[in-house]
Amino acid sequence: MPMPGPPSDNPTEQLREYARRLEILREIDEAILAAESPSDIASAALDRLQEFVPFIRASVVIFHWERDESEILAIYQKHGDTELRPGTVLPINQLPIPEELFDGEPSMVGDIRSAPSTDVTRRLRRDENIRSYVSFPLIAEEELIGMVNFGSHEPDVYAGQWRHIIREVADQLAIAIRQARLVEQVRAYSEKMEQRVQERTEELESFTYSVSHDLRTPLRAVDGFSRMLMEQYADDLDDEGRRLVRIIYESTQKMTQLIDGLLSLSRIGRRDMRRRSVDVEQLAQEAFEEARQGHEVSVEFHIGDLPDAYADRSMLRRVFVNLLSNALKFSADRDPARISIEAQESETGERVYAIRDNGVGFDMEYADKLFGVFQRLHDEASFEGTGVGLAIAERTIRRHNGRIWAEGEVGEGATFSFTLGERSD
Template structure:
């Protein structure tokens, strides 16, 4: 028997215990509890004393618990708290909660007693769940990563990889876990890689991908490929881990090589083009000066002959000389047009917002001024603007409006329109007339140099104008096309982007 003083001391220790303490006899009946038991389970101790301990166990587990209890009484031993069992307690209100229990047998004069220390582990279980959830999310993110992810310890041993690593390097993750990370590095540079790794461990920092270093990986079959790697140190309770994101840059390097090759080719082409342009400039200068001189001489001497010796020529002679003069003059116009076409091809572009309506209005007024007797109606839509080269677009409108003016000669009433319309790829501008028109069967010849679809005697020209217009429109990144019908007019459309 314990003395009163020893019993008082025991009960004081029992009440001061941080865990709920339940003492049962060999039959599983409760003989003593502390205040923490009352708080934890919601029972008054008088309602527990003498009751089977199963009162504190969920009903669905009663039979199992009786078996565990009898087994413990048959072979009692100290069982530490949290010894791998998932246990639950039941409060007075019927609610359940997770618990951990330590068991200790105590031999007394009345027989063997079992001392159970019970701890509510709800928070611990919740913390464990949160850890598991975080780990699950982490693994999900790891597997969803577009790059190969390799996690290693400070000794360079691989601890974790994702599916992309398996695909990229051709190893199963079982073959990689625990291996030195140099297994993924070509043998010829493994020694150097160890030095780099040790230096990084000595001063770990986030290193962005592609940080000015040529890196290579080696697949399970021994083949090498270029990679970019970003490194991030992560400090954990188990020590520092290194997270490496590995990206295959084979396609990028191939594309870079192709771009470099194209740039070199472009440089050569530009050099050749510059030489061609220089030759064209020389040719244009030669045409402009060396050919004009004899043409002016032919025209001038023919005119002088007509004026000074007209009485010595018959009608046929005078007709021949007039034909010579017209041919020389036409050749001069053709030279001017060819030089214009050449200059358009080589001209630099200066883009700005241009008022197309104002340009068209000015050209229309110039055309009227040249032939004030003609009755022509110009319908020019106001407010049409475009981002373009003002000087070049002036040439486009002069040619198109000039053609409309030329091919409506003799039409009463004459109507020429300038406007815009919507196309699949944006805005298109158009110039429409009610003149001679053309046969759509020959539309593909309209923009070829020296191609004419009409009688030169009735509609004079060199056939260079529309070719020049097409060059300018194409130079702006646009396109030009036409629609027409013989004697019912024509419409020319163009875009500038």
């Protein structure tokens, strides 16, 4: 595109210039939109501007008020050299900010030679060979966040149309830079959070490792030595003595289960998920065979049409085993126990798998407690279990970006339903 000439008095020419100006602004907007970081945005804007606005030096500076610093986002220098580079950070008082900028007005010097002599004008004249210059404020949400500066080796360059173009670009730049800074902040926060989560996870992993190793050793000792006591000294103990030893033994069994449960719970978060297409009908059948082991109940088991799922097979299997074990356990006194697995589309188009039983059910008031670790809604004497089965199911489903919930009524059975979230992990 040819350099537009100086502002014209000819109406047709004016119209043409107006159209050209719009074109310039559009191109600059596009460049700004395509850029990501504040400095990318600033250099994109200067890049475009240099084709239309005469300058030998231009810069975009932002202010970090909280640190009393200014940062050079972009700088163009057509002749000579400068120690300033994009990314250069200076104490805020080292790069004077013209007073007018605080009022939202540009600061312009038509000819340095006739302007009052200051450090800045002297330096610009001597080092940069600049005759006229202009600084525009970058204002976002009524705050002065930076400035755009242009300098030319000729006097009185920045009046007329350049002024308007620069002003519009400066306004656009201010918004874009502010947005980009917000995005950068959010990104920095989220990286920090991710790092923290990572650290916490590692901490938890090493904790779990110690639990697995360190708690088991004394537990094995309590179990082993109480058993040896029974083997070798049973005759020296009376019935009460033997009963007490038996309680010690039984308690260690329970504690072993608790530790194992806790460990499998913590493994869910750590293991790699391999999601692929899973034949849920077959999986449900397998899970039922595993879950019914040790349950001496007559049960009518029904599997409906279950569409394939996109999931980690062994993790999903664990979910079905846990939910079916749960269903079997709480319908053990029914004759026959009725357990079914069905799939439906929800109102929002999600696929919902539901495991239904006709067991003792539960009070909906406590529905949110079902999935807590070591939470039990029934006393231990009536229903055995460690209280991690549903917690494991819940975490597994959550890792699949799905939801799990339960509905029930005391004496009327329970239904556990879950979704498996999006295809992508």
